[in-house]
Amino acid sequence: MLVRLYADNYRCFSAFTLELGSLSVLLGSNGSGKSTVLELFAKLRDFVTGQGRSLDLFPPETLCRWDKRIEQTFELAVKLEEYGEYVYRLRIRHEAPERSLNKVVEETLSLNGKPLFEGNDKEIWLHNDEQAGNPVKMQPDWHISGISRVYDRNENEKLIAFRKSFENMLVLQLNPGLVRAVAPGKQFIEVPKPDCSDFSGWLRSISMGDTLIGRRAEENLAKETLPGFLLFQPTPSGDSNILECLFEAKPKPLKLRLDELSSGQIALIILEVAIAAATERGGALLLDEPSNYLGLPEIQPLLVRLQDAALEGRFQVVMTAHHPIAVDLLAAGYGVWLDREPTGPARVHRVQLADSTMDDKSAMRVSDLMARGWVSALGISRPAASQEASSTAAVQ
């Protein structure tokens, strides 16, 4: 489980710390940094699993605009039931931002306070699981995670388990308009891109490795989520595959390409497969506005399923939310409020309802309070600038 994220000098994060539980709902105004949290998780995952280089994932534009320092620091605490608490730390120095040059100057991983992996820009030491004996020396690569380059070995099971937990992290910032039915080539896609434009290829890949995920998703879509849906049908076309969906129709089922469906239907299908994958593999499911594109009757059932999965320990859920249904259902118990001055760093507050907020039936809903910016009732102090603006308006 992702327990804590620390980020310094990254976009709107300056000495930013976010604590996470089995279910965390990120709330706040536009531009407060909610989606940036999810984007950062995706980048750290891609880095640790070797899917991306520091040059591409952390270009100089990701430095805080108001900060003159040239180093970015990230720290992530992850708890795995079988081993304990890992702390992963990454420091990147932008030595020549004008030429987009950076390098990893520190990458470390510890488990329960003892080192498993210690690296800098000059040397890397890999410790075995017992954290005893002489560590193995590795050559550093300034732009690629050393942890991603460790082979699966019995002596390093604990480090591999940490990396595996990253492979099981799904970060989705859905954009159904970009989703294509055609999955080109035979490339195996371990995790989809956040916008899920490669969803067809991902579904084909996970169905090769584990047919249960696809079947579970099909079953739920047919029974609950998408009336009339029957099953997925990938159709080979040259080197590619076209993902089609079969729907009930008479005299024979209707075959529709994925990209012929509505945005809402595509979103429902992707979410269903993501939930099935997270249920099967565990790990974390991070969703940016999962209620986007969905019809009103679909929103609460989806949120309740995510809440059930998180609280029953099937997988961790971190999501951003603006929709009133999500806010009213989840903000009070699991809400984390992010805010920031227009050009300042993001700050974090745990949502805590004041005792008087919901006492009787005339009480306002949490979403109404948030819509009005009356967030002090939720235990949130507003930034000085917005307090000033509201008092100026009152004077006028």
Place this chain on the structure above:
Amino acid sequence: MPRVCNIVLVCEGWRDSAFARGFLESSGNRRITLKTNPRGSGHDWVKSQFVEEVANMKRFSEGRGVLGLLDEDGQGVSERKRDIADALRGRNLGSFLASEGRCLLLPARNLETWLYWLKSCQSRMLVSIDETTNFKRQPPTGMARIADRDCRPAGEYLHTLDHTQLPGGCPSMLREGLAQLRDFVNAVRH
């Protein structure tokens, strides 16, 4: 065809809802709209929302049933029942009758009493569970604390039991609650 809500479930928090949904879903009822108190507890909140939802069902002639779940919390079962019956009568909504799709479950002392009894019953342990001790604070001797993940399975397990042949030691309000749930499920089926 939109997803149509058949049952509105009003309760204090997620644990109550998971337990009730475990039962309802096992009986084939999946079209449920959930209303939980943002503060996680509150007799007044559940009472007002339960009454409001009964009124909504009547006003719009939509939905098939309202199920409320509220801890007795040492306040007295008859006191709790009277309080809500008065509120319904005050709005000309009749009374709550599970067989008419208006069901109110009142675990005494609280839901944990039911959860621990069901768990002990399921694991064939003989644990004495009374309806006055607050097991939210301390689990019964010899039992591990109930976790979130135990709530829905407890509701599912309850669905497998026959309310006319419950094992000895079953809390009286659970016995009554199961009979009501059977009536409620029958009512919302039609």
